[in-house]
Amino acid sequence: MTRASIFSVYEVDRRDRSGDDDGVRSQVPDNKALIVVGQGAAGLAASLSAAETAKRHGVPLNVTLIDKAPAAEAGGNTRWTPSYMRMAAVDRVEPSFVHDMLEATRFKGDETYFATLAHRAPATMKWIASHGVPFHQPTYYLAKGPPRIQPVGGGETIHRELSRAVENAGVKFRYSCAADEFVREKDAVTGIRLTSGEILPAHAIVLACGGFQANAPMMREHFGNGGDAIPLLAPRANFNSGDGIRMAQALGADLSGEWDGMHIEPVDPRSSNSAPVVLVYPYGIVVDKTGQRFFDEGGGLVHETWETFSRHIHFETPDRIAFAILDRRLLDITGYQRAIRSEVAPYQADTLADLASTIGVDADNLARTIAAYNAACVGDPARFDATRCDGLAASNMLRPPKSNWARAILEPPFLAYPLTGAIAYTFGGLATDERARVLRHGAPIPGLYAAGEITGHFYGTAPNAVSVLRAFVFGNIAGMEAVAYLRGGQA
Numbered sequence: 001m002t003r004a005s006i007f008s009v010y011e012v013d014r015r016d017r018s019g020d021d022d023g024v025r026s027q028v029p030d031n032k033a034l035i036v037v038g039q040g041a042a043g044l045a046a047s048l049s050a051a052e053t054a055k056r057h058g059v060p061l062n063v064t065l066i067d068k069a070p071a072a073e074a075g076g077n078t079r080w081t082p083s084y085m086r087m088a089a090v091d092r093v094e095p096s097f098v099h100d101m102l103e104a105t106r107f108k109g110d111e112t113y114f115a116t117l118a119h120r121a122p123a124t125m126k127w128i129a130s131h132g133v134p135f136h137q138p139t140y141y142l143a144k145g146p147p148r149i150q151p152v153g154g155g156e157t158i159h160r161e162l163s164r165a166v167e168n169a170g171v172k173f174r175y176s177c178a179a180d181e182f183v184r185e186k187d188a189v190t191g192i193r194l195t196s197g198e199i200l201p202a203h204a205i206v207l208a209c210g211g212f213q214a215n216a217p218m219m220r221e222h223f224g225n226g227g228d229a230i231p232l233l234a235p236r237a238n239f240n241s242g243d244g245i246r247m248a249q250a251l252g253a254d255l256s257g258e259w260d261g262m263h264i265e266p267v268d269p270r271s272s273n274s275a276p277v278v279l280v281y282p283y284g285i286v287v288d289k290t291g292q293r294f295f296d297e298g299g300g301l302v303h304e305t306w307e308t309f310s311r312h313i314h315f316e317t318p319d320r321i322a323f324a325i326l327d328r329r330l331l332d333i334t335g336y337q338r339a340i341r342s343e344v345a346p347y348q349a350d351t352l353a354d355l356a357s358t359i360g361v362d363a364d365n366l367a368r369t370i371a372a373y374n375a376a377c378v379g380d381p382a383r384f385d386a387t388r389c390d391g392l393a394a395s396n397m398l399r400p401p402k403s404n405w406a407r408a409i410l411e412p413p414f415l416a417y418p419l420t421g422a423i424a425y426t427f428g429g430l431a432t433d434e435r436a437r438v439l440r441h442g443a444p445i446p447g448l449y450a451a452g453e454i455t456g457h458f459y460g461t462a463p464n465a466v467s468v469l470r471a472f473v474f475g476n477i478a479g480m481e482a483v484a485y486l487r488g489g490q491a
Helices: 003-018 022-026 041-056 097-104 111-130 155-168 216-223 235-239 243-250 302-316 328-332 352-359 363-376 467-488
Strands: 032-037 061-066 172-174 179-185 188-194 199-201 204-207 262-267 285-287 322-326 347-349 414-426 437-440 443-450
Touching: 032 041, 032 188, 032 199, 032 467, 041 061, 041 155, 041 204, 041 467, 097 111, 111 467, 155 172, 179 243, 188 204, 188 443, 204 243, 204 467, 235 414, 243 443, 262 302, 285 363, 302 414, 328 414, 347 352, 352 363, 352 414, 443 467
Parallel strands: 032 061, 032 204, 061 172, 204 443
Antiparallel strands: 179 188, 188 199, 262 414, 285 322, 322 414, 347 414, 437 443
């Protein structure tokens, strides 16, 4: 099926099911109830979309958004992260978007899903902007890459403005409200039983409650020894315990995504900031506690290397820590601070021996590692360009290689950032279609929808700057589709 035919079928079907048909409208009884689980980007978009769609079509609908966290800590991953989105501008994506998504997922991803994401993103983001979320085009860390937009103020702005819009739309919020299992009648879900024992009746449900990165048994099951010890990138991802996945599995829901896959980033373990990434490591070298290099720091732009790098730190380095070693010239890179979200200054010393002592790395090994690296930096340092893969490679005698930004570490003070791997989100989740319907044996489960991290679709590596974008798009779709289902009484 071509991209155009995908869209035409989808759009015609949606209009047929949600158009102004008084006969259909008259069949809708009062007091329909929709429950949305989770207050991140997907849950907020679904709640707002459902409330607005119901009002537009005269559907009497009570929308309740429940969240496991208390109010002060609600917001999912979204609230605590920069929330970059892979768009050329608010009103367009790059022509290569679908291919890029398929390439990132090793061509295991659902082309229809990504085509729908590309098609619906511009309208969805303009809708989000209309509710008070301003966007700009940031310089993404330092090096150029796929174009991105970002809410001014990051995820906190999303949480604040959309929560206000959702509340103004008449949605009821309930916090400290943990879902435990579905109530069902035959094949349809009819409500949610909370861990308190309370039952919330529902005619449709949207799951938007994240992945399972805070579920220790699931992390051990899918990632092996040490999986349960991976730090969380966002501080309130501790509520992402896979509850929605477990509940849907009990219904026989299909699964999607790579279950031993995750998006993981290098962070400064000393920092108390949310998502305190340190992404200047390509401009120096990275060593483990023995003072040895273990990967190509210049193997690509940071979003092309950080997952493999961070995963190696956690699972294969002594004490699960590494150190980015740089010299004074880091400070000469214009805007280098954009690539550092830690509020803690790097360790520094006037000699490499003193630096090694400070960070607890074997001094002799570190000296030998840096000497070998410096000897291999045979290119013209004037070619160094932090904004792109500059082709300044070390000699082919260096192992592991250094493919870009190979500039000798010479000028004191010498700097070191400690690095650990921190998980942003998991890849394994529920199988959904382009209408955000949760599938069972390839067919939709009546009245059940899902959006955001709880859904699968990712394989290999995380498509860069897509997690919040897909949460918005498919949250929006889930809200509209839930109302259409309630109007028509069919999946």
